Amino acid sequence: MLEAKNITKTFQSEGVQTPALRDVSLSLGAGEFVSIVGRSGSGKTTLLNVLSTLLAPDKGQILYQGDDVTGFAPKRLNELRNRDFAVVFQFHYLLPYLTAQENVLLPFMNGLGPVGREEIARAEQCLERVGLGGKGGKLPGHLSGGEQQRVAIARALVKQSTVLFADEPTGNLDKGTGEAVMDLLTDLKDDGLAIVMVTHDENYAQRADRVVRMADGAVLS
Amino acid sequence: MNILTIPLRTMRKKWLKTLLLLLVFTLSVVSIVSLNYVSRVVGESLEKKLNAFGANILVMPGSEKLTVSYGGFSLGDMVMGMTDLRESEVEEKILSIGYRDRISVIAPKLVSMTKIGDVAVGVVGVRFDREKVLKGYWALDGAFPVTENGILAGAKAAEKLGLAVGDNFELGGQTAVVAGVIQATGSDDDSVLFANMDFAQALFGEPDHVSFVEVSALCAGCPIEDIVAQLEEKLPDVEVQALQSIVKQRMYAMHFVEHLILTVSLVILFIACCMVGATMLSSVNERIKEIGLLRSLGFSRRNIFGIFCFEAVLIGMASGIIGYFGGYALSLKVLALLDMSKEAVLTMHPGHLALTCLLIVGVSVLAAFFPSWKAASIEPSTALISL
Numbered sequence: 198m199l200e201a202k203n204i205t206k207t208f209q210s211e212g213v214q215t216p217a218l219r220d221v222s223l224s225l226g227a228g229e230f231v232s233i234v235g236r237s238g239s240g241k242t243t244l245l246n247v248l249s250t251l252l253a254p255d256k257g258q259i260l261y262q263g264d265d266v267t268g269f270a271p272k273r274l275n276e277l278r279n280r281d282f283a284v285v286f287q288f289h290y291l292l293p294y295l296t297a298q299e300n301v302l303l304p305f306m307n308g309l310g311p312v313g314r315e316e317i318a319r320a321e322q323c324l325e326r327v328g329l330g331g332k333g334g335k336l337p338g339h340l341s342g343g344e345q346q347r348v349a350i351a352r353a354l355v356k357q358s359t360v361l362f363a364d365e366p367t368g369n370l371d372k373g374t375g376e377a378v379m380d381l382l383t384d385l386k387d388d389g390l391a392i393v394m395v396t397h398d399e400n401y402a403q404r405a406d407r408v409v410r411m412a413d414g415a416v417l418s
Numbered sequence: 419m420n421i422l423t424i425p426l427r428t429m430r431k432k433w434l435k436t437l438l439l440l441l442v443f444t445l446s447v448v449s450i451v452s453l454n455y456v457s458r459v460v461g462e463s464l465e466k467k468l469n470a471f472g473a474n475i476l477v478m479p480g481s482e483k484l485t486v487s488y489g490g491f492s493l494g495d496m497v498m499g500m501t502d503l504r505e506s507e508v509e510e511k512i513l514s515i516g517y518r519d520r521i522s523v524i525a526p527k528l529v530s531m532t533k534i535g536d537v538a539v540g541v542v543g544v545r546f547d548r549e550k551v552l553k554g555y556w557a558l559d560g561a562f563p564v565t566e567n568g569i570l571a572g573a574k575a576a577e578k579l580g581l582a583v584g585d586n587f588e589l590g591g592q593t594a595v596v597a598g599v600i601q602a603t604g605s606d607d608d609s610v611l612f613a614n615m616d617f618a619q620a621l622f623g624e625p626d627h628v629s630f631v632e633v634s635a636l637c638a639g640c641p642i643e644d645i646v647a648q649l650e651e652k653l654p655d656v657e658v659q660a661l662q663s664i665v666k667q668r669m670y671a672m673h674f675v676e677h678l679i680l681t682v683s684l685v686i687l688f689i690a691c692c693m694v695g696a697t698m699l700s701s702v703n704e705r706i707k708e709i710g711l712l713r714s715l716g717f718s719r720r721n722i723f724g725i726f727c728f729e730a731v732l733i734g735m736a737s738g739i740i741g742y743f744g745g746y747a748l749s750l751k752v753l754a755l756l757d758m759s760k761e762a763v764l765t766m767h768p769g770h771l772a773l774t775c776l777l778i779v780g781v782s783v784l785a786a787f788f789p790s791w792k793a794a795s796i797e798p799s800t801a802l803i804s805l
Contacts, residue, residue, distance in 0.1 A: 246799055249714075251713075252797075252798075271718065275716045277716075278713075290711045295424075299419065299423070307421060307716060307717045307718070309421060311419060
């Protein structure tokens with residue numbers, strides 16, 4: 198469903214070139230859960246950003262359902278990010294002035310047309326799915342760290358995306374809450390959602406179908 | 419809920435910043451609106467005062483001049499087909515032009531020559547009530563005539579004829595009385611006698627007949643050429659001439675006030691724009707995380723640009739409305755302080771309000787353009803790195 202072919206990415210800062218990805222190839226099947234592990238600076242977050250189209254590679258192809266997304270026009274790329282791909286970050290990045298429900302509804306709010314009842318019902322379902330039923334009216338500041346991360350996951354689910362990209366989703370949570378988030382991701386995988394997760398935690402990585410190890414911008418296994 | 423919920427909630431959340439921005443912009447609009455209103459009233463008042471220094475348009479009988487010479491010997495100029503000026507008709511037509519509200523004074527003149535004793539003198543028939551407005555610079559010994567046969571004598575004419583205030587003398591077979599003597603002006607006025615128009619018409623001409631008409635027009639609201647063109651259209655057989663030097667002198671004074679106000683308004687507007695621009699720019703930098711997140715959720719560059727521009731539109735709109743009413747109220751207060759509230763005719767026009775709002779919204783969007791463009795240009799990956 199999603200395939201990265203010979204991806205190369207180099208960052209340039211003050212004339213110094215730092216290779217982040219060197220000829221990386223990776224594939225993800227429908228409903229597959231892949232975790233990417235590696236030390237800091239190994240290139241795992243860069244790979245996740247490239248796969249999720251948030252960062253353009255210097256070389257290589259990203260094939261999604263057979264189409265090379267690196268050649269997509271901005272409009273089509275935005276549609277892809279809005280409809281098919283969803284990203285959960287280490288920090289929840291909820292908008293503090295919107296309620297939990299409104300944060301979940303954000304992907305529907307990219308136009309002048311009002312969000313419909315169906316979408317609101319869908320947001321409520323997603324909040325219930327992540328165990329936050331009845332908390333949709335609360336502002337992020339009134340929720341715990343774990344709850345905020347679950348709102349971010351609900352936001353990723355609301356458009357019924359096919360691929361979820363998670364960048365250290367448990368990195369900012371205590372062990373108990375982290376476990377709960379991992380349980381949620383495993384459940385979502387069981388429901389057919391393809392997941393690419395970047396993590397430092399070997400135990401969490403092992404809960405995926407496949408573990409990809411990276412070092413110095415290259416895939417080891 | 420839609421995309422506009424985001425800027426609306428941001429403004430509500432950051433209410434103090436929004437309020438300060440609104441206050442700065444509103445104060446600017448208040449200043450500009452009140453400056454504009456006050457300058458208009460002051461300008462019109464200034465022009466009315468300047469009208470006391472003479473007319474700026476002449477309406478004369480139409481004629482064709484022919485220079486005749488034969489065998490190198492000049493026979494002088496021959497005036498052919500001179501049209502007759504009827505006071506009532508000319509006045510009616512002048513007052514029927516589109517710019518009739520800009521006509522301040524219509525002063526007809528009947529010029530004739532006569533002899534008093536053995537001394538030849540020019541007699542000018544005038545409407546004294548209008549002449550009083552037009553010749554505000556006249557200094558009199560005595561007063562303006564109030565009787566039908568009252569005369570105002572120019573300084574030189576009075577001296578030549580040995581006339582003083584209160585003297586009776588014979589003029590064209592009728593007894594005239596000197597009501598006043600005009601102190602020397604250095605102009606043609608010094609050498610003539612001014613008589614009441616009806617009295618002069620009865621003595622030297624025929625009823626309703628005049629030699630020419632002086633018109634004083636207020637040029638602040640329109641170019642003098644337009645008034646002249648309209649007069650020519652209504653009075654096709656007569657000659658209408660703008661006294662360009664007088665017009666230019668007056669317009670210079672008027673334009674000076676206008677340019678001063680425009681410059682001050684532009685400076686105020688520029689400062690307000692800088693404030694809006696700087697605030698929006700800092701807002702973009704503060705909200706870079708939010709921009710990165712929205713871009714990762716599929717928001718387009720246009721969406722992000724729209725979010726920031728909408729904030730500027732709202733601030734501009736609110737400032738425009740509050741500022742217009744505030745400016746109107748302030749100008750009334752200022753005019754009262756300047757003791758000009760009686761001559762001020764200020765009207766609150768919905769068109770002015772709409773124009774003010776449109777202008778201010780345009781300016782605030784212009785001020786927010788660069789910050790909004792910067793926000794829209796942020797790549798999601800760049801924003802993510804900064805997260």
